[in-house]
Amino acid sequence: MVESSPNIFAEDPVVLPPGGPLYLQLKRWIEDAVHSGAIKPGEALPSERDLAIKVDVSRVTVRKAVQHLVRDGVLIQRHGSGTFVALPHQRVEQSLSQLTSFTEDMARRGMAVRSIWLDRGVYAPSPEETIVLGLSSTEGVARISRLRLTGDTPLAVERASLSSRILPDPEQVSSSLYTHLEKAGNRPVRAIQRIRAANLGEDDAKLLDVAVGSAGLNIERISYLASGRVIEFTRSIYRGDTYDFVAELRLGDQPILTGSQK
Numbered sequence: 001m002v003e004s005s006p007n008i009f010a011e012d013p014v015v016l017p018p019g020g021p022l023y024l025q026l027k028r029w030i031e032d033a034v035h036s037g038a039i040k041p042g043e044a045l046p047s048e049r050d051l052a053i054k055v056d057v058s059r060v061t062v063r064k065a066v067q068h069l070v071r072d073g074v075l076i077q078r079h080g081s082g083t084f085v086a087l088p089h090q091r092v093e094q095s096l097s098q099l100t101s102f103t104e105d106m107a108r109r110g111m112a113v114r115s116i117w118l119d120r121g122v123y124a125p126s127p128e129e130t131i132v133l134g135l136s137s138t139e140g141v142a143r144i145s146r147l148r149l150t151g152d153t154p155l156a157v158e159r160a161s162l163s164s165r166i167l168p169d170p171e172q173v174s175s176s177l178y179t180h181l182e183k184a185g186n187r188p189v190r191a192i193q194r195i196r197a198a199n200l201g202e203d204d205a206k207l208l209d210v211a212v213g214s215a216g217l218n219i220e221r222i223s224y225l226a227s228g229r230v231i232e233f234t235r236s237i238y239r240g241d242t243y244d245f246v247a248e249l250r251l252g253d254q255p256i257l258t259g260s261q262k
């Protein structure tokens with residue numbers, strides 16, 4: 001069970017560190033409490049209303065401070081159950097049976113997601129991209145490469161390739177590729193994903209903020225439209241210490257062999 005109402009919020013009066021706008025003072029106060037261990041990972045924060053009364057600030061100020069702390073990965077918000085202190089390097093579980101996007105996976109966990117763009121543009125395709133995406137001789141390839149993070153923790157480097165007919169202007173992808181594709185009626189409905197263990201090379205290790213040679217997961221996703229056309233060819237490197245891929249296994253149609261039939 002999650003502990004709630006940490007003692008620090010019962011202390012009277014709450015004195016915010018001076019300097020700057022009120023929401024930043026409150027943000028710093030919560031940050032200090034997390035770093036000093038006065039509020040522990042997994043503990044719930046009082047509601048926005050209670051916190052506003054306790055600290056004697058408006059609810060808008062509380063909301064703004066909390067939003068910034070969620071963005072920084074200090075707090076997480078779970079829809080319907082409240083705001084909690086994030087667990088350090090919380091591992092993320094991704095189902096292997098649902099075709100979801102990175103943004104959706106994180107939103108379901110109440111984790112704020114952001115991306116740092118490494119590259120986006122239209123290029124001449126590589127032979128591999130031409131074959132996998134089934135490009136004609138006149139099609140270019142739209143590449144979008146991003147470092148994907150939750151708060152300050154980098155989780156993955158994703159390098160997606162799509163036909164330039166599907167994505168003529170990669171600059172138009174703002175935060176979620178799948179949301180962008182969905183708007184154009186091009187959201188993939190099926191994908192094949194291949195996962196391999198990998199030791200991170202210098203460039204990826206630097207981006208993912210881990211030592212060179214650390215364990216990672218090399219993932220290739222080829223996604224299809226309902227028509228059967230390949231829409232996305234994405235190669236990703238996930239940090240091995242933060243991501244779990246979880247598959248649900250069911251007994252198939254094969255008859256179970258009993259002792260004498262084995």
Ligand code: 16G
Pocket residue numbers: 100101102103104158160175176177178179219221232234236
């Ligand atoms: C996931 C997919 C990736 C896809 C991305 C879209 C894996 C291994 N990869 O990260 O292929 O491009 O989601 O996410 O799951 P977005 O809509 O948040 O940009």
